[in-house]
Amino acid sequence: MSKTPEFGLLIDYEYCTGCHTCQVACAQEHGWPAGMGGIRVNEIVQKLPHDKYYLTYLPFPTELCVLCKPRTRKGLDPACVQHCMARCMTFGPIEELARKMKEKPRMVLWVPK
Amino acid sequence: MKASQTGIFKTTTWSPGPGCHGGCGVLAHIKDGKLVKIEGDPDHPMNQGRLCARALAMTQYIDHPDRLRSPVKRVGKRGEGKWEEISWDEALDLIEAKMKKIREDYGPESMVFNVGTGRDIYAWISLLAYAYGSPNIMFGLTGQACYGPRLAAVITVQGDFAVFDAAQWFPERFAHPGYKVPECMIIWGYNIHATCPDNLFGHWIIDLMKKGTKIICIDPRLSWFASRSKYHLRLRPGSDSALVMGFLNVIISEDLHDKQFLENWTNGAHLVRKDTGKLLREKDLVKDGAEGNFAAWDPNRGKAVVWDTTEVAFRDKEVKPAISGEWEVGLHDGRKVLCRTVWDVFREEVGRYPLSEVEKITGVPAKDIHDAAVFYAKAKPAAIHWGVAVDMTPALTPLVTGITALWGLTGNLDIPGGNVFARFAFDVVPYALPGTKGAIRLKSKELDEPRIGSKKFMPLNKFYWRCQTDMTLDQIFTEDPYPIKGMWIQTAGIMQGLGMDPKKWKAALEKLDFVVAVDVFHTPTTQYADVVLPAGTFLEKDSFRSWWVPLQTINKVMTVEGCRPDVEINFELARRFDPDFKFDTVHDLYDDILKPSGMTFEELQAKGGRAYPPDGSSSCPYLRHERGLLRADKKPGFRTQTGRFELYSTLREEWDLEPIPHHEEPPFTPVSRPDLAKDYPLILSTGRRSPAFFHTEHRNIPWLRDIDPDPTAEIHPLTAGRNGIGNGEWIWIENWMGRARYKAKLTPVVPEWMVMAAHGWWFPEKKAAEPSLYGMWESNINQLIPMNEQGKDGMGAPIKHSMCRVYKCKPEEVNHE
Known part of the structure; x- marks a missing residue:
């Protein structure tokens, strides 16, 4: 039986630049081989009216994400959050992150398994 | 422990x-x-x-299994991939003997020292080349078209380089009192994925955007910045200089320029003769007058007055020169000539670029150019960050000096949140970059005489102490005026990345008597060496960096058996080549270079390995031109010939080059070559950065290769459709020089008329030996880009704008080795 989730990852996808730092930070932290890891960055090209486009990157926590429990227990941020070049990821209690979502648009809150 | x-x-x-x-x-x-x-x-x-x-x-x-851990000696033919491990002593003895023989038989200039981009190596390759006695240090890119030319161009008119201000000069960063967040930033041909270009942390721009900075993005691609910009100016590659002239046109014609800066700090008031089109100099006015002094019109006295460049002031006191007008000036020989101001000449050139014309050249709607230029000019402060796109065009100097004029004329130079002078921390200059004199130098001026291209191309003579790359390659074949017999290659991938037209480089390397490569891994380039030395990573060395602020140590934290840091390799050989070599250890050398900081290497390390220059020093902002912090004589002004910010370049006039920014159409565009456009209808651009790789590196690092597994070409879906190409299919990109194989990525981030091909591709997993050469001949886009198309001043080259066609690979061409 899985515990009720307490913590999540808040992503400000306005600022994710697609640098893929989170992927490698995760792979290093948990020793994942290439091709596996707790987070993957996706590229989304949105078509808008008047032949405009909008380029978005979005980190997605996979089935392998454990929210870096050994780190967060020590008061550290998860490896992906610490190293995020654009500082667009926040770790914290779900309620706190949900409140932060009111501060600006283009946010998504992930609650990994 | x-x-x-x-x-x-x-x-x-x-x-x-x-x-x-x-x-x-x-x-x-x-x-x-x-x-x-x-x-x-x-x-x-x-x-x-x-x-x-x-x-x-x-x-x-x-700990990569392929990492070189011992010197190796070639035992087969060049390119055969056959090596024998040898000891360091044997390798160094062999290199010493071979290079000394070349020096004895042909002179030290017959050895070329090839280096790649911006690493902790320029000082140490200079140390080696200069100890050996050769002036021929070669950055292997055609037209040296990366960063150095931009430095040289900026320094020509402004005396010091300048970069966007993200408060990087202060340990407290954005909390520094007096710092201001730029209201506007122009991102000119730069993609965030490079992350750390030219000693700037790319994501500082993201930090600034979160603090409110609005972006003007100048890029043919719909980059990340473009998506989030207030204005995206999607210009045709190679038309940047027309765009900057359009910006200047708007700013000047709408009277948005900073008059105080124009009148007090530029040479706008200096006089230009109408008969010769050249600057009026003191020697014109007075017999035995100085060539290096200039003149302006004093409306109160009703005569031309001398601008004394030694005093950085008018010779007569209290001159308020006219900034605009035309006057008859009497010369010392009795003739009278009409003269007008630099500002009027500058405005006349700018006036040749009405926005309707700029729209035609660039493809950017006139209204967008207008609105963006007004936004930049009115934003206080505003900053500009530029990428290598500005170097990768033959007329880079007219472009770069135009952009420099933008920040100057809008009063954004060396102000908080503007473009701020970037000086070496504490003026610790290890080696000769443009405009600096460096602790590491050649023993005599005579040794510099044979430097290839230094007589022909004056920026190289004055500011950029390298040999001219295209001429060097040719000289390997012609041996005129002297033969090149050997090459030392360090942190450089001349075959797989730096070298355009790599077949020509291959032939050149095959012709040489002796080639040494220093690298961490075998690469296509090392296959053409006689000896390969294994370098250590940054974790395996003590070093320092003074490349702007702060001054920092790099601290050795581990060793890897068999490898040596670049600096130690070069130090040991420099000692063998130079009988007068004065250092016993690498740390003695560091202490000598660090002298201007008042600290030794150990003292700097003891301070936590980092030091920030205090206010009042030349490497700490702001407004250093006003405070007399830039020039050796401590006078207010700039380190230029006139002491002013030069809207009209005095040096370029002396070099018979255009002294004012302007647009020149590059050699291979649909505009300059409509004949080629029939067969090659698409614009080929290259060099889009990957977050996973640094140029040719990291294809062998599994975590990184996973991010970017294949050589990718971005093609617009409509263009792909017209050519029968589906997403993810392998295609050939082809022009009159050759072709390269890419995986098509169908995406509207590129315009319909352009293909963007990633650079630096080779496949470490494939066979080293020719004809494979790690698969390099399959996907090296440089096979479509020529050498010898450098700019008139020997700098810049058409790397980001050529022409091509695309078509699908045949099935049998897709999966071969």
Whole structure:
């Protein structure tokens, strides 16, 4: 039986630049081989009216994400959050992150398994 | 520390490893002498705990099974991939003997020292080349078209380089009192993925955007910045200089320029003769007058007055010169000539670019250009950041000086949040970059005489102490005026990345008597060496960086058996080549170079490995031209010939080059070559950065290759459709020079008329031996880009704008080795 989730990852996808730092930070932290890891960055090209486009990157926590429990227990941020070049990821209690979502648009809150 | 414990050590990145221009603080976790983990240092003001994918992948890099761990000697033919391990002593003895023989038989200039981009190597390759006696240090890119030419161009008119201000000069960063966040930033041909270009932390721009900075993005691609910009000016590659002239046109014609800066700090008031079109000089006015002094019109006295460049002032006191007008001036020989001001000449040139014309050249709607220019000019402060796109065009100097005029004329130079002078920390200059004189130098001026291209191309003579790359390549074949017999290649991928027209480079390397390569891994380039030496990563060396602020140490935290840091390799050979070599250890050398800082290497290390120049020093902002902090004579002004910010370049006039910014159509565009456009209808651009790789590096690092597994060409879906190409299909990109194989990525981020091909591709997993050469001949886009198309001043080259066609690979061409 899985515990009720307490913590999540808040992503400000306005600022994710697609640098893929989170992927490698995760792979290093948990020793994942290439091709596996707790987070993957996706590229989304949105078509808008008047032949405009909008380029978005979005980190997605996979089935392998454990929210870096050994780190967060020590008061550290998860490896992906610490190293995020654009500082667009926040770790914290779900309620706190949900409140932060009111501060600006283009946010998504992930609650990994 | 017990053997089984993990120690955490602080150091600073600067290649080899992440590859980049470095400067980030890291925490290296070392256990039993091995790197077990690397993290960003939260206490470091540059990256503040952040770290890029390439630095985070260091554990896969440092212990990579393919890493070179012993010197090797070639035993087969060049390109056959047959090697024999030899000891360091044997390797160094062999190199010493071979290079001394070349020096005896042909002179030291017959050895060329080839270097790649922005690593912790320029000082040390200069140390080696100069100890050997050769002036021929070669950055292997055609037209040296990366960064150095931009430096030289800016320094020509402004005396010092300048970069966008993200408060990087202060340990407290954005909290520094007096710092201002730019209201507007122009991002000119730069993609965030490079992350750490030219000693700037790319994501500082993201930090600024979060603080309110609005972006004007100048890029043919719909980049990340373009998506989030207030204005995206999607120009045709190679038309940048027309765009900057359009910007200047709007700003001047709408009277948005900073009059105070124009009148007090530029040479706008200096006089230009109408008969010759050249600057009026003191020697014209007075017999025996100085060539190096200029003149302006004093409306109160009703005569031309002398601008004394030694005094950096008018010879007569209290002159308020006219900024605009035309007057008859009497020369010392009795003739009278009409003269007008530099400002009027500058405005006349700018006036040749009405927005209707600029729209035609660039493809950017006139209204967008207008609105963006007004936004930039009215924003206070405003900053500009530019990428290598500005170097990768033959007329780079007219473009770069135009952009420089933009920040000057809008009063954004060396102000908080503007473009701020970037000087070496504490004026610690290890080697000769443009405009500097460096601690490491050739023994005599005579030794510099044979430097290739230094007589023909004056920027190289004055500011850029390298040989001209295209001429050097030709001279290997012609041997005129002297033969080139050997090449030392260090941190450089002349075959797989730096070298355009790589077949020509291959033929050149085959012709040489002796080639040494220093690298971390075997590459296509090392296959053409006689001896390959294994270099150490940044974690394996003590070094320092003074490339702007702060002054930092790089601290050795581990060793890898068999490898040696670049600096130690070069130091040992320099000692063997130079009988007068004055240092006993690398640390003696560091202490000597660090003297201007008042600290030794150990003292700097003891301070935490980092020091910031205090206010009042030349490497600390702001308004240094007003405070007399730039020039050796301490007078207010700039380090230029006139002491002013030169809207009209006095040096370029002396060099018979256009002294004022303007547009020149590059050699291979649909505009300049409509004949070629019939067969090659698409614009080929290259060099889009990958977050996973630094140029040719990291294809062998599994975590990084996973991010960007294939050589990718971006093609607009409509263009792909017209050519029968589906997403993910393998295609050939082809022009009159050759072709390269790419995986098509169908995406509207590129315009319909353009293909963007990633650069630096080779496949470390494929066979080293020719004809494969790690698969390099399949996907090296440089096979479509020529040598010898450098700009009139020997700098810049058409790397980002050529022409091509695309078509699908045949099935049998897709999966072959």
